[in-house]
Amino acid sequence: MGVSMADKWWYNSRTGEVELGPQSNSIDRVGPFDTREEAAHAPEKLRQNAEKWAADDAAENR
Structure with missing residues (x-):
């Protein structure tokens, strides 16, 4: 049986809280x-993804 979304962690970008x-x-x-730790590092992960994309x-448009 799978894990429900209620058992997952989320980062609230408005409040900066982990839920x-x-x-x-x-x-x-x-x-x-x-995990809670992964959710707490969401802003860092989003920034890394944006930089990579x-x-x-830029590489595709050269």
């Missing part, structure tokens, strides 16, 4: 993550 289960509005929520786009 167990989808508590806040979806527009403010990043996730799901398997920008570099990939």
